[in-house]
Amino acid sequence: MIKNICCIGAGYVGGPTMAVIAQKCPHIKVTVVDLNQDRIDAWNDENLENLPIYEPGLDEVVKEARGRNLFFSTEVDKAIDEAEMIFISVNTPTKTYGVGKGMAADLKYIELCARQIARVAKTDKIVVEKSTLPVRTAQAIKDILDHTGNGVNFQILSNPEFLAEGTAMEDLFAPDRVLIGGDITPEGEKAIKQLFDIYANWVPKEKILTTNVWSSELSKLTANAFLAQRVSSINAMSELCEKTGADVNEVARAIGMDSRIGSKFLKASVGFGGSCFQKDILNLVYIAQSYGLKEVADYWEQVIIMNDHQKRRFAKNIISTLYNTVSGKKIAFLGWAFKKDTNDTRESAAIYVADDLISERALVSVFDPKVEKKQIFFDLNYLETRANEENELYMKVENSPYDAIKDSHAIAILTEWDEFKKYDWKKIYDSMLKPAFVFDGRNLLNKKELEEIGFVYQTIGS
DSSP states (O other), X not given: OOXXXXXXXXXXXXXXXXXXXXXXXTTSEEEEEOSOHHHHHHHTOSSGGGOSSOOTTHHHHHHHHBTTTEEEESOHHHHHHHOSEEEEOOOOOBOOSSTTTTTSBOOHHHHHHHHHXXXXXXXXXXXXXXXXXXXXXXXXXXXXXXXXXXXXOXXXXXXXXXXXXXXXXXXXXXXXXXXXXXXSSHHHHHHHHHHHHHHTTTSOGGGEEEEEHHHHHHHHHHHHHXXXXXXXXXXXXXXXXXXXXXXXXXXXXXXXXXXXXXSTTOOOOSOOOSSSHHHHHHHHHHHHHHTTOHHHHHHHHHHHHHHHHHHHHHHHHXXXXXXXXXXXXXXXXXOOSSSTTOOOOTTOHHHHHHHHHHHTTOEEEEEOSSOOHHHHHHHHHHTOSSOHHHHHHHEEEOSSHHHHHTTOSEEEEOSOOGGGGGSOHHHHHHHSOSSOEEEETTOOSOHHHHHHHTOEEEETTO
16 A cells, blocks of 8 residues: 655645645645745745645645645655656647647656666655657556666556646545556556555545546546637627627537537636646647658647637737727736636736737737736737737736736736626726726626726727
């Protein structure tokens, strides 16, 4: 039985996943390690509101397990040495250089982890891929461990996460399935069983699936590709609805009642974001291209093209509605996170809409209840469209929604935070320049109520 687990990477996957394992398995010591001292300090902060990741319910789990059998540390070597099972949960961004630039996953952090494990390990280890990885990465990890190790036996398992940010704790407590892939050898099956037994402490055994390692790796990419495809499909229909007089919400409701289709991921919006969908589809495209499967690659790439189009056309619609110029006009953004109930901003539609509007010299004012000012400017500066100083000239971040909106020409809703529905919209209307526009990129607010107040209200797909 496994008694000691180490997880390398204290991010959106590693932190919550290990917290739940620690809570559900008090007999296992769980140590989460990361080289980022500030992040580890935040995980150890006595004030649970200062955890580096916002996820509803996470604070209570950390409160229960931290200090008992859940620990956060920067002592990576020590944790690797003590652990029988090591989870790799580091970032795998899309490459920004070299072969595969813009599509392939950058595996440099994975390789660094593997080399560190190989250098430190003196006893047999089970290494678990938790990061989203391209197919056959396990083989690369195994090659490094087997050829640079200290005569230690390693088993590599693939255990992809299927978490949706904002509901990650629910997804961990009651997952649709847990997927474990490993070698079809006696040693591989023993390692699979050891990880199976950890999850079986709270997950029904019939929901724990075991496969070969390649199927497990590809299943993760495929799941995200299918979900993203649905979002791009309904967004493609949203533009057609706007031209024909149909209502995308009514269309989605009608097709969602078809049991073969189902209603999930059929909500039209300004476009999907997050760390997984775009990265995983581009990874899938690159894999297909590398095997010479041009038609397969083109098919999946179109999902990304449609998503980029949806973000760009939202910005274009704001510009055209505001009499074809936004120069010097204040546009208030409600929301910066890529979805509600998370402080994750990776690939958020807000970044690209803001970038387009600033290119037209609009003055963008931002409020998000969970995303810090530092992160918002980092996201915009990362695009390198213009100098950082110019971004600071055209964009402001406010601590209050009412300050962000005051004296604005228009409001753009980019994240579907529930609190936005509870605001005093009459007060907001009175504080704006007239006509007062609302561009609802999440179909969040009540059109009839806002129009009765006096707003010019536009939404996606109607």
